[in-house]
Structure formats: structure tokens, C-alpha cells
Amino acid sequence: MRTTTKSGIGRLVLMTSHCAGMVDMVALPLWVGTLVATYLLDPQQAGGLVTLFLLGAVMASLLLAPRFNRIDGRLAATVGFAVASACFFASATLRRFELLALLHAVGGVAAGAGLSFTHGTIGRSANPHRLFGMAGMALGVFAVLLLGAAPQLMVRFGGAALFYALGVAMAIAALLAAWRFPVADAETQASRSFRESGAKLPSRVWFGIAGIGAMALVQAMVYSFLERMGSDRGFGTATLTALLVAIGFVNMFPSGLAAFLERRLNATIVLCAGPAIQGVLALMIALSHAVAPFAVAASVFVAVMLFTHTFAFGTLARMDVTGRVVAATPAMVMIGSAIGPVLGGTLAKLSGYEALGLAGAAFDVLALVCFWCLTRVPRSGDLELAPNETPGVSSS
Template sequence: MTTRPTSTFGHVALIVAHCAGMVDLVALPVWVGTLIQHYQLDPQQAGGLATLFLIGAVLSSVFLASRFQRVKGRWVAAGGYALAATCFGVLSQPQDYATMALLHGLGGLAAGAALSVTHGTIARSANPHLKFAIVGIGLGVFAVLFLGASPKIIAATGGHMLFVLFGAVMLVASLVCAAGFPEPEREASAVDAPVARIPRAVWFGIVGISAMALVQSMTFSFLERVGSDRGYSLGLITGVFVVMGLVNLLPAALAAMLEKRWNPRSVLLAGPVIQVLLAAVIMNAPSFYPYAAAASVFAAVMIFTHTFAFGLLARLEPSGRAMAATPAMLMVGAAIGPVLGGTLVKTAGYGSLGLAALLIGCLAVLCMSRLPGQAPALLQQEAA
């Protein structure tokens, strides 16, 4: 197998690109909460804008995934994040709802393209599980900084600052990617031919991760709002965000340490169950402390589980095409989450999110049960 090592700056570029493209995983509660509080949108409208961004990411990811081996990753990543930065810069100025919707969708298309080539490049590394864990640790550091600072900055300066912060993140990612985005470590000749069929087990994994992403975004979008509506102060909620960011430093590192010790299938079966239980606690907790405890570790479950899923699926489908569609598999669920959550909250209250999470979580467990524990040679050859 022919490989090329990735430089230190190349690793930094992948980390920065991953953080920018996965900003929704970190910022959804601040995003939706700001749109409701500062832009006076109802939960359905606010969730709808976040959904449009995520739909855009899904569409561009689906388009690029099958073409991953034929595009220049550096320029797709740099150009995509530059366009996303422009969209957020325009959003920082007063706009009507229709214009905001258009810019959210266009920004999602741009960021999704950049994130697709990022994840495809990671999948074509010598050890995709470890590489994805590394960028996951970077995302945890980014979460600490963003969640610790952004709520207070937005409260002090106004809702437009949310889009200024998003634009700055995208601009930095564009510059870093232009300067040092790496080539895939494994040569195209070392992987399956582009026409090879993706193994059936990989499709079950994709649907399972999408279902977990739906529960994640549906719950996470209203994490700040449910706390605020229960009377918890901005200081308390910001404290929960800071703790959440610190906790998020751990799951990717733990996933890297446990790669050879824990069976991936067992992790993928347990992840949706734990996620559903935490979602139910967040939306139905009678007091602050159960809410805070569940919220603090909620995103960590998704990060830990997805690291194992990425490593297993990348070995089951080693061409990188399926993992280049990682934004699609995450965001097709995440795209539905904000608007579905907003509709449920608007019509049936926060408690209804817990029941919806249970139903979706059952689908995730069913799909994960169809995955093998490892990536045997037979399944790797099934695509041929």
C-alpha cells in the first residue's frame, strides 16, 4: 500500500477544517437561542434557519462524495469556507427572513463541501480511527472556547455577533486550508476502484449515525431554551456550556485509547441508548442539577460513538467515498432536528422531544445491530 505522511501543519489544517465544518455540533443551542431571543423568531422559524444550513451541507456532501477522488481537496476546502464566511458576514447585517434563509442555505452548501473533502481525506489515512479522534479532540478544544465566550459576547453586543463569530471561524479555516490542507495519505491505487459498490453494512451504519445525529440536533438545539424557560440564569447556562466543552475534550481521546480494546459494534449499540436517556433527562428534569449533569455529557456521547463508527466504516469502505459523505450522514439527521424539535416544542412542549428521541433511538439501535464487530476481509471485498 502506497502512503504519504501528513505534515504537522497538514494535521492542523484538518483539525481547523473539522472544527469549522462541525460548528453546528458545538453551536446549535447558541444559534437557535440567539435567533429566538435576539431576532424574535419562534422556535419553528429559528429551527428552520438552522435546518436550511444543514440541508445545504447535506446536498453538497452527497454531490461531492462520489467525486471525492477527482477533486482537489485543498481548494474545495479553502473555497468552501471562504464562501461560508462571506454568507455569515452578510448575515451579520440586518436582513429579512427570506434573505436570512437563502444565506443559511448557501452557507451550508459551501461549508458542507469543505467538510466533505476534509472527512474524505481523513478516511484515506493510514489509521482513520486515530485521525478522526485527533480532530475530535480539536473540536473539544474549540467547543470550550466557543461555548465559554459566545453567550456573554452575544448578550453584551447583540445577536448579530453570532454571525460575526461564525464568519471569523470560517475565514480562519479558509486561510489555513489554503496554506496547508494535505493530500490523502493512501494513494487512490491502494483503495477500491471508484465504481465499486459500497457494502450493505456501511449503509446500515450511515442510517444509524444519521438517526443519532437527528436526536443530537433535535435535543441540542433547544438545550439553552429549555434551561432559560425553566428560569435558569444566563450564568448557570453558560456554566453548563463551559463544563460541556471541557467534557468534550475527553471522548475522542478515550476513543483513540480504546480503539483496540473495545468492540466497535458494542459501542455503536450502546451509544444511541445512552443518548436517548440523556435527552429524556434534559427535557424533563425537575431541577437544575439533573439538567446540568445530562447536558454536560450529551454531546460527548455522539463524539465518542461517531469516532468508533468512522473508523469501522472507513475500513469497511476504504475508498473514502462513504466517509466523504460524513457531513451528509450527520447533517441529514441534524437538518431535520432543529425544525422538527421546534415544531414539537411549539405544539406539545419540551417533554415531547424525549418521546421522539426514544422512537428515533430504536431505529439507530436496529441499524447498528447490522454492523460487524470488526472490518473482516470478506466485507472489504464485498464492494468489488
């Protein structure tokens, strides 16, 4: 049965796939914390394993995004999430670092493959900005469920329970993808002609890719060690669990709000304000030894990235009429996310947690400059959609 992005079932499958593929956005602090506390790895090793997973996702996205229009998305998403699920289940039963490294790398490649076709399909829908915002809202709901339940399961069944939970999430995404993963909306004539001509994408697109990557790096670098920072500063398990649940609740709203405000806020202002706010919050988290400022900054830290990324996704979808750039969204996000955990672990090991905030602020300055360049007035040679044209709907 042919399912489209306009159907409720098709959108449900895309949202579920988005939640599974973007699991690092939710699980990083528990993931790294489990590897340190239960698997007895040092921060650098723990960050390195997560980095392997994310680098695998980046490689899959870079390889598959240019081929988005030539591969069956339903098959790619189903196989990708199924293999990722198997890798998480295996990680729950093993302790050898070398085997965990292999499983993280393979699982990342598999999850990245599924996510690339998820984002490419969203990018070729009638309104990519809105559908990506809906997927972000679903990720917020998933965050509440995972961050609320996982710590309790880990207390009762051990740290391996986290990997079982992630395996189940990937398995559900695989089953739904096999059932009704939607086909991308038909290309416009402009999209087909542009893709088949071999013409280059607008040069400004690369600034957007770099800006998203820089913000993702800051988020991964700081958020990965959020639980460890709070624990080492004596905030207590109950306080940190409540904070993680609060983060999940807050994250339910920014993507939906960004979708609602699509035509009410200037994208340039949003894209430039996002990195600035993220940098300030990173400094607050890394430098605060009191619960109140730490909790306030931490509770909205991920939300800033979710809100800003929705506007960035919509902007890039308008600039590229083929859907290939947004199919590479996992690479944009996860190249930064891949570097973040291991860089954060190295900085924390050598210079303490305060260094995470200082490095984060520096990378956010770079992100701000990149987004400003992305949204400047286009040159006459740049090809992009008109503001009211959508990538999957013909204007004829």
C-alpha cells in the same frame, strides 16, 4: 508545497477544518437561541433556518463525496470555508427572514463542501480512527472557546456577535486550507481496483449511515433547544452559561479517549451502547425541571455522540477502501442534524419540550438496530479491509 496527513501542519489544518465544518455540533443552542431572542423568530422558524444550513451541507456532501478522488481538495476546502464565512458575516447584518434563509442555505452548501474533503482526506490517512479522534479533541477545545466567549460577546455587542464569531472561525479555516491543506494518502491497489471496477459498497455500510444519521437527529433535536429549555424553566443566564462552558470542557475528551481505546474496546459494544445512553440522556434533559439532573445529562449529551461517532467513522473507513463513504460523513451527520432543529421546534411548539425526549428515545432505538446490523458478521460478498490494514497504506 505538498503537505501530507502525516505532517503536523497537515493534521493541524485538517483539525481546524473539522472544527469549522462541524460548527453546528458546538453552536446549535446559541444559534437557535440567538435567532429566537435577538432576531425574534419563533422556535419553528429558528429551527428551520438552521435546518436550511444543514440541508445545504448534506446536498454538497452527497454531490461531492462520489467525486472525492477527482477534485482538488485544497481548492474545494478553501473556497467552501471562505464562502461560508461571507454568509455568516452577512447574516450578522440582516434581519429579513427570506435573506437569512438564502444565506443559511448557501453557507451550508459551502461549509459542507469544505467538510467533505476534510473527512475524505482523514479517511484516506494511515489511521482514520485516530486522526478523526484528534480532530474531535480539537472540536472540544473550540467548543470551550466558543461557548465560553460567545455568550459574553452577545451580552456586550448583541446576538449578531455569534454570527461574527462563526464567520471568523470559517475565515481562519479557509486561510489555513489555502496555505497547507494536505493531500490524501495514496490509494492502495485494492482501493484503486475496487473504485475503478464500479463494484458496489458493502451493503452493511448503509446501516452505519442510517445509525449515524439517527443519532445526529436526536442530538440536534434536543441540543438545539437546550438553552431555551433551561431559560424557560427559570435556571438563569449564569447557570446556563456555566453549563455551556462545562459542555465544552467535557467535549474535549471523548474523541481522544475513543482514539486511545480503538483496540481496547469492542466496536460493536460501543456502537450499540451509544444510542441507548443518548436516549436516556435525551429523556432526562427533556423531562427534568430541576437543575441538577438537567445539568448532569446536558453536560455529557454531546460527548456520547462524539465518542460513538469516532468508532463509527473508523468502522466505515475499514469497510470502504476508497475513502468515498467517509467523505460523505457530513451528509450522514447533517441529514439528521438538518431535520433535528425544525422537527424539535415543531414538537416544542405543538406539544412542549417533553416531546423532544420521547421522540429522541424512539430514534435512538432505530439507531441501535442499525448499528447492530452494521457490525454483524459480513457475507462473503462484502469487501472490506482486514482489521490491521489501513485505507491509505499499501500492504505490499
